[in-house]
Amino acid sequence: MDPTTAMYVAQGIHGLAYGMVLFLVASGLTMIFGMMGILNLAHASFFMLSAYFCYQFLSITGNFWAALLLAPVATAFFGVLLERFLLRKIHAFGHVGELILTVGVSLVILAGVKIFWGTESLPVKVPPILHGLVTIKGLDYPIYRLFVIGLALVVLAIMALLLYKTRLGKIVRAGVSDADMVNALGINMPLVFMFVFGVGTWLAGVAGVAIAPILTVFPGLADQMGMDAFIVVVTGGFGSLKGAFIVSLIFGELSAYGVQFFSQLAPVLMFLFMAIVLIIKPMGLFGERE
Amino acid sequence: MTNKIMKWVSWSVFLAFLAVYPKLFGIYYTNVFVTFAIFALYAVTLNLLLGYTGLLSFGHAMFFGAGGYGTALVLTHMKGVSLSMALMTGFLSAVGLALILCPIMVRVSGTAFAMLHLAFGQLMYVLSLKLRSITGGEDGIGGFPIPSFTIPGIVFVNMKAPENFYYFAIAVLGASIWMLWFFTKTPFGSIQVGVRDNAMRIDYLGFKVPQTKAVVYIVAGGFAGVAGSISAMFHNLVSADGALHILNSFVPVMMTMIGGIGSFFGPIWGAAIFQVIEELTSRYTQRVELVVGLILILVIMFTPMGFVGILRSIKQKWTTYKIRRKS
Numbered sequence: 065m066d067p068t069t070a071m072y073v074a075q076g077i078h079g080l081a082y083g084m085v086l087f088l089v090a091s092g093l094t095m096i097f098g099m100m101g102i103l104n105l106a107h108a109s110f111f112m113l114s115a116y117f118c119y120q121f122l123s124i125t126g127n128f129w130a131a132l133l134l135a136p137v138a139t140a141f142f143g144v145l146l147e148r149f150l151l152r153k154i155h156a157f158g159h160v161g162e163l164i165l166t167v168g169v170s171l172v173i174l175a176g177v178k179i180f181w182g183t184e185s186l187p188v189k190v191p192p193i194l195h196g197l198v199t200i201k202g203l204d205y206p207i208y209r210l211f212v213i214g215l216a217l218v219v220l221a222i223m224a225l226l227l228y229k230t231r232l233g234k235i236v237r238a239g240v241s242d243a244d245m246v247n248a249l250g251i252n253m254p255l256v257f258m259f260v261f262g263v264g265t266w267l268a269g270v271a272g273v274a275i276a277p278i279l280t281v282f283p284g285l286a287d288q289m290g291m292d293a294f295i296v297v298v299t300g301g302f303g304s305l306k307g308a309f310i311v312s313l314i315f316g317e318l319s320a321y322g323v324q325f326f327s328q329l330a331p332v333l334m335f336l337f338m339a340i341v342l343i344i345k346p347m348g349l350f351g352e353r354e
Numbered sequence: 355m356t357n358k359i360m361k362w363v364s365w366s367v368f369l370a371f372l373a374v375y376p377k378l379f380g381i382y383y384t385n386v387f388v389t390f391a392i393f394a395l396y397a398v399t400l401n402l403l404l405g406y407t408g409l410l411s412f413g414h415a416m417f418f419g420a421g422g423y424g425t426a427l428v429l430t431h432m433k434g435v436s437l438s439m440a441l442m443t444g445f446l447s448a449v450g451l452a453l454i455l456c457p458i459m460v461r462v463s464g465t466a467f468a469m470l471h472l473a474f475g476q477l478m479y480v481l482s483l484k485l486r487s488i489t490g491g492e493d494g495i496g497g498f499p500i501p502s503f504t505i506p507g508i509v510f511v512n513m514k515a516p517e518n519f520y521y522f523a524i525a526v527l528g529a530s531i532w533m534l535w536f537f538t539k540t541p542f543g544s545i546q547v548g549v550r551d552n553a554m555r556i557d558y559l560g561f562k563v564p565q566t567k568a569v570v571y572i573v574a575g576g577f578a579g580v581a582g583s584i585s586a587m588f589h590n591l592v593s594a595d596g597a598l599h600i601l602n603s604f605v606p607v608m609m610t611m612i613g614g615i616g617s618f619f620g621p622i623w624g625a626a627i628f629q630v631i632e633e634l635t636s637r638y639t640q641r642v643e644l645v646v647g648l649i650l651i652l653v654i655m656f657t658p659m660g661f662v663g664i665l666r667s668i669k670q671k672w673t674t675y676k677i678r679r680k681s
Contacts, residue, residue, distance in 0.1 A: 103465045150655065157658050159465055160410050164611055165654045167604060171647030179641070287600075291476055298469045329484060335477040339458075342470065346461045 070203050075320045081209040081278075083316020084216035088271035089289055090296040090308040091223070092264030098240045098303025099260045101159065102151060105166040108290025109173040110265045114139040114272030115281045116177055119186050128191045136269030143265025147258050170286065177283055185282035212274045219270055223263075236260060240303065292319075292334065299338045301351020311349065372524060376517045384520050388588055390629045391527040393609060396581040397621035398531055400606035402574040405616040406538060407567060408550030410468045412603050413475025414578055419482065419597035420448040421579025422586035423489060429498040429587075437501045437513065441526065441583050448579020452572040459571060460564040463553075475603050482594040494593025513587075523584050530577050535618055537573060546570055608646065612653055614662025623661045 093107045117135035122128060146169060154161045194211050197204040227233040235256055238246045247253040271289075279285065296315060300307025315334055322330035341349060376384040396418060403409045424447030425440045435443075455474065462470060482489040489495065503511040503522060511518050537543060545566055548556040557563050586592040596602070605628070606621070613624020635645045657663055 097465075101465075103469065150651065154654055154658070157654070160404070160615075161654050161658060163410060163412075163465070163468060164607060164650055167607075168647045168650030168654065171643045172651070175641050175644030175647060179644075291472075294469060295473055298466070298473060302465065331480045332477065332484070335473060335480070338473055339477075343458060346458070346466070 073203060074205070075324055076317065077205055077209055077213075079317035079320030080313070081212045081316070082319060083313040084213050085271045085275050086289075086292055086296055086316055087309055087312035088216055088219060088267050088274070089293040090300070090312055091220075091305055092267035093293055094297045094300070094303055094305060094308045095267075096261055096264040097297065098305075099236065099243070100257050102162045103159075103166075103302075104261075104264070105163060105290075106146070106170040106173065107166075107264070107268055108286040108293060109170040110139050110143055111268040111272040111275075111289055111293075112177065112281075112283070112286040113142065113173055114269035115188075115276040115285060116181055116186075117269075118273040118276045119181070119188055119281050122188060128189075128194075132270075132273050135273050136266045139269035139272065140262045140266035143268075144258055144262045147261040151261075152254065152257075174283060174286065181281075183283055185280040187280050188276040190277045208277060212278075215270070215274055219267065223267075232256075232259075295334055295338050297348075299341050299348055301348030304348070304350035307348060307350035372528075376520050381516055384516060385588075386629065386633065388520055388523045388584075390625055391524055392581050392585045392588065393605065393629070394622045394625040395527045395530050395584075396578055397606040397609040397613070397625050398534055398618070399574040399578040399581070401610045401615070401618070401621040402534060402538070402570060402577075404607070404610055405620070406543070406546050406550065407570050409463060409567070409571075410607070411471040412468050412600075412607070413471030413473070413478075414574075414606055415598050415600070415602040416471075416475045416478040417448040417451060417575040417578035418582035418585070418602060419478060419592070419594075420451045420575075421445065421582030422592035422597045423482070423495070423582075424448070424579065425583040425586045426495040426498055426592040427488075429501070430495055435501060437503050437522070440501060440587070441580065444583025444586070445576050445579050448582065449572055449576040451579075452575030456568040456571050460567040471603070472600070475598070475600065479594055479598040479600070482598050489594065492594060494591055494596065496591035496593075498590065500587055500590060519588065523588060526580065526584060530580050531622070534573075534577060538618060542566075542569070608650055610660075612649065612660055614660030614665075616659070617662040620660055620662040627661060 089108065089111055093104060096102055096104050096107070114135045117138050118131045121131035121134050125131070150165060150169070151162060154165060190208055194208045196207060198207050198210070199205075227236060235246065235251055239253060239256055239260075243253055243257075246256075272285075275285075275289070279288075292315065296308055296311045300309075300311040314337070318333050318337065319330060322333045326333075345351075375387060379387075396414075399417075400411065400414050403411050403414075421444035425444035428435055428443040429440050459467065459470065483491055485491075500513045500519075502513055503509065503518075511522075513519050513522060538546070545556060545561050548559075548561070549563055549566055553563050556566075582592075582597060585597070589596070609624035609628045610621045611624070612627050613622065614620030631645065631649065632642065635642050639645070653660060659666070
């Protein structure tokens with residue numbers, strides 16, 4: 065294979081890896097929105113928090129796999145606390161209150177992260193087995209990026225099984241279409257909400273750990289990822305997992321090839337794509353509700 | 355009758371206080387007051403959308419920035435621009451931006467409206483960083499000449515003196531807030547509130563909902579541009595981080611929430627409280643985000659109607675107490 069094609073393929077893989085991580089974040093966001101009607105503006109902060117937890121677990125245990133398991137769970141724990149003790153209490157006040165509350169939470173998380181870990185970017189080392197390059201058909205791929213893609217696919221498969229093959233998944237899907245009705249049928253919806261919120265933040269947490277070795281861990285992480293994830297959710301349609309998946313992959317590739325061809329205006333491309341979609345379909349590609 | 359006299363007396367006391375303020379408190383607090391007034395107008399325009407029409411915007415900074423950049427660009431590149439011309443340019447560039455955006459924005463409401471503004475606000479921020487030849491990138495545009503206020507042959511006021519600029523800024527910002535107050539009191543203002551409470555019923559009554567939203571949107575955007583324009587002249591600088599950053603979009607939302615949503619003077623109270631908090635926290639601690647975040651959470655959890663809500667409930671308790679004592 066000649067070097068130009070090899071470069072394009074490598075960029076494609078980079079884009080795919082980023083798109084997958086983006087999907088992990090955006091899927092949690094869109095799931096929480098579809099279920100509870102809450103747009104969690106602190107979602108990206110949980111993503112960042114998880115990256116910091118990963119760094120912390122790694123420096124205590126020295127084991128990346130333990131960090132990969134524990135950090136998202138710890139993040140999900142904080143997410144559940146937020147839902148149980150803050151969001152649930154102000155549900156009656158409406159969406160504006162929820163949006164502003166989550167902005168407040170994201171500011172507190174940002175400040176907390178700066179207090180505990182400082183503002184410089186912290187490196188996260190991956191275990192030797194994920195280090196280096198693998199050669200397939202004469203092309204070099206960084207193993208870690210392939211691992212990220214694989215990890216995202218595994219998580220996606222688990223989520224799909226949970227949603228479509230279990231009773232709980234059935235309840236969640238019913239809750240997305242009409243939460244009040246499901247509640248009236250005798251199912252403890254507040255508990256289900258709490259569970260969904262936990263799973264959503266867990267997904268963000270997995271993404272946070274996956275991205276930590278690539279981008280390093282710094283307080284600006286939430287802004288960078290959060291904005292992209294919001295654009296994905298808005299463009300794909302609020303509450304639509306399918307839309308989030310497709311748009312995440314498009315954006316991953318768009319940013320990877322965009323940086324290569326017009327590096328100056330790469331960030332604008334995503335906004336442009338979003339603007340065009342929204343002008344044609346104000347509810348997003350696959351969105352049906354506001 | 356006495357009420358009317360009271361009103362006139364309190365207004366003239368207030369105006370007299372504003373007139374002697376720079377003499378009483380010195381240069382530092384004069385500048386603090388100008389900052390407060392800028393943010394008061396900015397928050398009032400946001401409340402026009404949030405409190406009166408029920409549209410939460412997370413990208414209001416783009417109008418603030420449009421006003422700032424408009425004024426800065428015209429002052430940098432054109433010679434002999436008068437002060438009012440510069441101000442008008444800021445106002446009109448924000449109005450222009452609102453006109454471009456409103457066909458998309460009036461079709462959505464609720465969370466979609468908030469998120470679209472977040473995205474467009476961020477787009478403006480990125481553009482202002484990238485289009486370095488026009489906006490100066492991260493450095494922004496600074497050091498442009500501030501024209502003097504002149505009526506040929508009669509008045510000449512040099513705006514470089516902070517005290518003079520104080521009077522100019524207070525006059526413009528005060529007049530803007532006053533105009534917006536009247537705007538909410540017109541029949542049109544009532545339709546606006548109707549759109550917030552029940553858009554479908556307003557539609558059935560024969561009023562045009564999207565057009566109403568568009569007019570409110572343009573007015574709110576334009577006056578946010580005035581705030582941005584004054585801010586640019588006040589600092590003699592407009593930059594991406596100062597004017598268009600996402601935190602600058604959150605600030606008026608916070609002020610409105612702290613002061614009291616759904617009351618015209620709430621955001622002004624909020625701006626004052628916010629200014630005091632910022633003054634105190636930046637003096638004692640570096641953790642402004644932490645303080646602001648905690649305040650937001652506490653306000654939402656315990657007093658969702660903000661400072662004005664507290665005032666109202668105290669007043670209500672006082673009247674019921676008086677009535678009880680009489681009976």
